[in-house]
Amino acid sequence: MNDMRGSREKRLSVSRPSAAPPRAFTEAELQTLRIVADTLIPPDGDFRSGSTLSKFDQLVTAAAAILDRHFDMLTGLLAELRATPQTEMWERLKRLEVENGEAFYVLSTLLVGAYIYSDEMKAELKYPAPHRNPPSLFDAADELSSGILDPVLERGPIYRAVE
Numbered sequence: 001m002n003d004m005r006g007s008r009e010k011r012l013s014v015s016r017p018s019a020a021p022p023r024a025f026t027e028a029e030l031q032t033l034r035i036v037a038d039t040l041i042p043p044d045g046d047f048r049s050g051s052t053l054s055k056f057d058q059l060v061t062a063a064a065a066i067l068d069r070h071f072d073m074l075t076g077l078l079a080e081l082r083a084t085p086q087t088e089m090w091e092r093l094k095r096l097e098v099e100n101g102e103a104f105y106v107l108s109t110l111l112v113g114a115y116i117y118s119d120e121m122k123a124e125l126k127y128p129a130p131h132r133n134p135p136s137l138f139d140a141a142d143e144l145s146s147g148i149l150d151p152v153l154e155r156g157p158i159y160r161a162v163e
Contacts, residue, residue: 021064022071025057029078033060036081037111039089047124050115059114066113070106077103 025033037050037060053059064071077096084092097104115121122129135143 018065018068021061021068025061025064025075028082029075030057030060032078032082033111035086035089036093036107037115039086039093040108040111041115048120050111053115053118053120055118056114059118060110063110063114063117067106067110073103074106074110077107 034051034056037056039050041050043049043052064074067074081089081092081096093104096107116125116127121127134140
């Protein structure tokens, strides 16, 4: 049986991202995220600013779920940034990037990821939706007969244990 629940063996797969962050963002945290988003992604011509997405709150919450191991650091950073006036946020974020590059990276990844993956931006950027494009039987046979997999077959199976 392939049931790993009772086994103490190492699992050889990638963990699944969380479906939700450890807790919901507070309204104050969301407001700070909006200000930071508009600072990092200001409106420019036809492009909307970072927080003007129709589902901004849901998108940053979904992104925070993916970055859940950084959630405490992120909410602590939002508490610090809350006191920064919007007119001074750009300079504060530049200092943050120099003083704590990892925190800036997590914060900017959260906001830019939510922005880019919004329905509005995918439509504006004409970003194609993921779809399957399998080759025909003859195309697949031609590709396989070209020897493309020979180095992989010669190498043999490999895996990396993940704890």
